[in-house]
Amino acid sequence: MEKLLPERENAWHHSKHFMLSLLLLFSLVISHDSFxxxxxxxGTVVDDTGFPLPGVNxxxxxxxxxxVTDLDGNYSLEVPEDAVLVFTFVGFETIEEPVNGRSTINATLGEDLSDLDEFVVVGYGIQRKSDLTxxxxxxxxxxxxxxxxxDVTQSLQGRVSGVQITQNxxxxxxxxxxxxxxxxxxNNSSPLYVVDGMLLDDINFLNPNDVESMEVLKDASATAIYGSRGANGVxxxxxxxxxxxxxxxxxxxxxxxxQQVANKIDLVNAREFAQLANELEQNVGNQPIYNxxxxxxxxxxxDYIFRNAAINNFSIGANGGSEKTNFNLSANYFNQQGVVKESEFERLTIRLNNQYKMSEAVTFGHNLSFIYYNQQNEPGVxxxxxxxxPIFxxxxxxGSYTNTAPVGNAAAQFEYNSNNRxxxxxxVGNFFMDVKFLKNFTFRSxxxxxxxxxxxxxxxxxxFVSPTQQNPENSVNVSNLRNTNILWENTLNYSKEWEDHRLNLLGGITTQDFYTESLGGGRRNLPGEDPSLWYLNAGELTSQTNSNGGESWAMLSYLFRVxxxxxxxxxxxxxxxxDGSSRFGEERRYGNFPSIALGYNIIEEGFLQNQNFLSNLKIRGSWGKVGNDKIYVYEGRPVVNGNQNAVFGENEELVYGATITRLSNPFIQWEETVTSNIGFEFGFFNEKLTGELDYYTRTTNDILVAVPIPSYVGASNNPVVNAANVKNSGIDLTLNWRDQKGDFSYNFGIVASTVNNEVLDLGDGNEAIFGGAVGISGYLGSRTIVGESIGHYYGYKTAGVFQNEADLSSIPKRGPEVAGDLxxxxxxxxxxxxxxxxxxxxSxxxxxxxxxxFGFDYKGFDLRADFNGTLGNEIYNAKKQTRFNTYNFETSYLDRWTGEGSSNTEPRVTNGGHNYEVSDRFVEDGSFLRLRNIQVGYSFSEVVLSKVKLQNFRVFLSGTNVWTWTKYSGYTPEIGGGNVLGTGYDSGLYPVARTFNVGVSASF
Structure with missing residues (x-):
């Protein structure tokens, strides 16, 4: 493999000696402990549900x-034989345990709602929530x-301020x-994911039942520890x-x-179609074609392509431990049939989380997931x-399939085009070793x-269905993809508390290697259609196609936090x-990402101690720089492609050649995001009402942009330079209320976020960048310019319909319009x-x-409901605009112009042309409010469960995507996709399903 980082060999050499020295020191310290x-x-400290508590004093x-206990609730220390240990954790009851000569002392802490706080997971550690900046x-x-x-990320939808999650x-x-x-x-605006310390680009492999918590890091104080990959959040x-x-x-x-389709598109029936199709023919000078x-x-x-589809999920897990070992094992099977026929997804996940206590100072462990999934892709119906x-x-x-030209027959597609899996x-996982030494130090590899x-x-x-829907030769296509991502991190942590001070220092060196390779091939004319013949060797050799490509890159990083x-x-x-990355040229390979943050727990002031109204008040502020390295691997290096062949000479000989298809720019550097944040945290009435309010600004500088070059240069891709600047600012609000009256407890929460997006610069000349769907005139419908938001819709604004010749002669026209046109x-x-x-x-x-x-619990009964939504965004109905032939019509066409005064909003019936320019005719309100989930359950009492030796048994009914309020006419107002320059275009999405479930949860 190519040598990716010139400095890496020296860094590795120093890192190796540093680690060997530390390990030698650890062995001496461990040996000394016995004297x-x-x-x-x-021992281990857990809450009253059996889950470990980190950070207990x-x-x-x-x-x-x-x-203090570690991430898994474990602790160890040396004490006098007659000592008494005091276990304290903010938000939980304090307990005392006499040693009495014991070597293992476990503790269970019950929750104390009168003094509620918690620890949260931060980058490379945990921290008291009261200490967070x-x-x-x-x-x-x-x-x-x-x-x-x-996809476990969907569980964050509508529950975290500052986060918008949209199903693709x-x-x-x-x-x-x-x-x-x-x-x-x-470019790529996706966040970084960190699963048990492993840095990843996605988490769609996770079983939701395996997840203990998810923390969303939003400002530089929280994300700067991840440096070049923290700009989009973590x-x-x-x-x-x-x-x-x-x-x-x-x-x-x-x-x-x-599951069932939550909302169908309103399309005309056969009779209405015939009427509209006749009008279309008459509008272009032809005779009607239908009676x-x-x-x-x-x-x-x-109705033909959709179905009621099953969804099933089964998980089993076991956790516990001995004096030297603990474990959490689980297996999950998830199967989802698609609401479109011939589509399916099934996944099997096995997780093995274990820790092994080698001594009082050394712990070894692993968190491993093994995942298999099989997916059948719907055949494009x-x-x-x-x-x-609808007349067909x-x-x-x-029994033969109907010729439904000019579009394909969906029934035939299900039979002939569904063999696509x-x-x-x-x-995915990690192996780690923790070594504690000199009382306050912890080393982790x-x-x-x-x-x-x-x-x-x-x-x-x-x-053969029709001349436009046929396949004269059978074919098979096969592709393989292999990805390897290896991370090695070594961190040293110092933690000490004394009198009025609490100090934590973290330092580390990390390296990460990435490699991907793809291989594909295809052949035609197999001797039969039995699945046993679906292999490349069965096809004609002369029809073969093949492809192979790969890429690799690496990172080397140094980190520090106090x-x-x-x-x-x-x-x-x-x-x-x-951070150093091989994605950039040697001149710009390294980037520095600092942050600083301050906080003030006002509630700790003396004048606020003896009152019952205010239970928490904190102000915090942060500033920092983070980066975004999510670019194509070879933007900083030239790419040469072969097979650029030509015939030359009198003998017309084939000459094999190659050419540069991507120009390099060794001077491109990190996209750098400067973030500032000021936040307030508050609590009232003994933490019954809690909330957070943040105002932030984040300005990204040196955004990588492709710059156009003349075609005679010969490169197929424009070179990339650091040119653009973009600013986001907004407010995040979180409010929660919870209370308990006897057997009845209830809670209510709300999150809300605003975003103001503005492009500050696009480089030399500030040229507009276009994207999105292509209009009839060939112009793209999305534009990005200085002073406006990224990817806004750009086109003509309609002002009614030409009613008569007087309008045509007095109102400015675009071209050869006639009465009835927009x-x-x-x-x-x-x-x-x-x-x-x-x-x-x-936009x-x-x-x-x-x-x-909101939710409540009462004597075993519980109810939870979640809503989410957006305001102020628009959707571009690209599927309605795409009309290059006679297709079926949405019912909005029934309000079309048929003569003077008949309509001033919907034009006459046409295919393409003037009325299908990029315009506000196809821009619809994308605001929505959705009942995302509602669940009702009942948990049987301990008296009943003790008779059958169960700890917990709960049954529930739930509904997902039960109800959606929106003005949008498509299947769903949630339009996802990774292309930031073309977001919000609905070209015919797979519908989001409404789901109703019955389930059970038990433990013993």
Whole structure:
């Protein structure tokens, strides 16, 4: 493999000697421990549900000597034989345990609502929430596992301020688009994911039941520890762990349900289609082609392709531990049939989380997931079902498929084009070693792995439906993809508390290697259609095609962080990370990413101690720089492609050649995002009402942009330079109320976020960047310019319909319009309508993203409901605009212009042409409010369960995407996708399903 980082060999050399020295020191310290005068004591601290508690203070009573529990609730220290240990954790009851010669002392802390606080997971560690200076939101396991989804990120929808999550598609196994505090780049805006310390680009492999918590890091104080990959935010996932010296606990979670299309598109029936098609022919000077009286309702092709589909999920897990080992094991099977026929997703996940206590000072462990999924991709019938004539039946009386030209017959597609499957084998996880020495130091070495092998195969038989829907030669296509991601991190942590001070120092060196390779091939004319012949060797050799490509890159990083708290009142966090990446040229390979943050716990002031109204009040502020390295690997290096062959000379000989297809730019550098944040945290009435309010600005500089070059240069891709600047600013609000009255407890929460997106610079000349769907005139409908938001819609503004010749002679026209055509505004007032009259038509970026939830518990009964929505965004209905032939019509066409005074909004019926320019005719309000999930359950009492030796047994009913309020006419107002320059275009998405489930959760 290519040598990716010139400095890496020296860095590795120093890192190796540094580690060997530390390990030698650890062995000396560990050996010395056995000569102490005190007795060693260790154990695990858990809450009353059995889950480990990190950060619990374990102190020898009457002294300040002690320690804190680690991420898994474990602790160890040396104490006098007659000592008493005091376990304290903010938000939980304090307990005391006499040693009495014991070497293992475990503790269970019950929750104390009168003094509620918590620890949250931050980058490379944990921290008291009261000590946080960054903008971090946390979602716990009970809210993550309630939704019947294949992508765990969807559980954050409507529950975290500053985060917009949009399903890319309703297809089984489809992922989501995640935006944290808006879009700050013209390139990849996806966040970084960290699962148990492993840095990843996606988490769609996770079983929601395995997740203990998800933390969303939003500002530089929280994300700068991840340096070049923190600009788009970071989502940290912590999976469930076992506890030392704890009885084994087995859990079973299962549900089954049915899915259905939540909303169909309103299309005309057969009779209405015949009438509109006749008018279309008459409008172009032809005779009517249908006798309208011959038709009735006809075929609703949507009903034909959609179905009620099953969804099933089954999980089983076990956790516990002995004195030296703990474990959390789980297996999950998830199966989702698609609401479109011939689409399916099934996934099997096995997780092995174990820890092994080698000594009181050394712990070894691993968190491993093994995932297999099989996906059947729907055969592309949605667009055809939208456009197919309702006058056609799927099949003829003799059973043959109907010729439904000019679009394909969806019924035939299901039979002939559904042999398209993808298998994915993935292993994700990490191995780690923790070594404690010199009382306050902890060294961790962590090796992470993400190994993916994916194979896809499709087979198309010989068939004939019509001249435009046929396949004269059968064919098979096979592709393989292999990805390798290896991470090695070594960190040293110093943590000490004394009197009024609390100090934590973190330093580390990390390296990460990435490699991907793809291989594909295809052949035609197999001797038969049996699946046993679906292999390349069975096809004709002369028809073979093949492809092979790969790429690799690496990173080397140094990191440091200091957290300091004085009197639980004054807070300081400083972070620095230096990243080097082979994605950039040697001159610009390294980037520096610092941050600084301050906090003030006002509630700790003396004048606020003896009152019952205000229970928490904190102000915090941060500033920092983070980066975005999500660019194509070879932007900084030239790419040469072969097979550029030509025939030359008198003998017309074939000469093999190669050429540069991508120009290099060794001087491109990191996209750099400067973020500032000021936040307030507050609590009232003994923490019954809590909330957070943040105002932020984030400006991304040196965004990578492709610069046009002359075609005679010969490169197929424009070179990339650092040119653009984009600013996002907004407010994040979180409010929660919870209370308990006897057996009745209830809660209510709301999150809301605003985003103001503005492009500040696009480089030399500030040339506009276009994207999105192509209009009839050939112009793209999305534009990005200085002073406006990224990817706004850009086209003509309509001003009614030409009613008569008087209008045509007095109103400026774009071209040869006739009565019944749309009027486009002459926005610049020059008396003509042309390209200069195009204006901004809206934006896919919402003004407000919000969600709210409520729930209650009463004597075993519980109810939870979650809502989410957006305000102020628009959707471009590209599927309605795409009309290059006679297709079916949406019912909005029934309000078309048929003569003077008949309509001033919907033009006469035409195919393409003037009325299908990029205009506000196709821009619709994308605001919505959705009942995302509602669940009702009942938990049986301990008295009943004790008779059958169960710890917990709960049954529930739930509904997902139950109800949506929106003005948008498509299947769903949630339009996802990763292309930030073309967001919000609906070209015919797979519908989002409404789901109803019944399930059970038990433990014993």
């Amino acid at each position: 102490g005068q005190n007795v060693p004591v260790s 374990v102190v020898i009573k009457g002294t300040t000597n002690g320690t 960054g903008a971090i939101s946390s979602v716990k396991s009970e809210d993550i596992s309630r939704l019947p989804v294949s 598609s309703g297809a089984p196994g489809a992922g989501s688009t995640v935006r944290i505090r808006g879009v700050g780049t013209l 989502i940290i996932v912590t999976t469930k762990q076992g506890s030392f010296d704890t009885d084994t606990r087995v859990t079973v979670d299962a549900y089954t349900g049915v 309208v009286n011959d038709f009735g309702q006809g075929t609703d092709w949507q 949605i667009g055809n079902a939208y456009r197919a004539y 039946e799927p099949t003829q009386p003799d 993808t298998n994915n084998y993935r292993g 962590n090796v992470g792995l993400d190994l993916v092998f994916q194979d896809s195969k499709s087979f198309t038989p010989v068939y 957290n300091y708290t004085f009197k639980n009142k004054f807070l300081f966090t400083g972070t620095f990370r230096r 009027i486009y505004e002459d926005t610049n007032g020059d008396g003509a309508v042309n390209n200069n009259d195009r204006v901004i038509l809206g 896919p970026i919402p003004d407000l993203v919000y969600g709210f939830n």
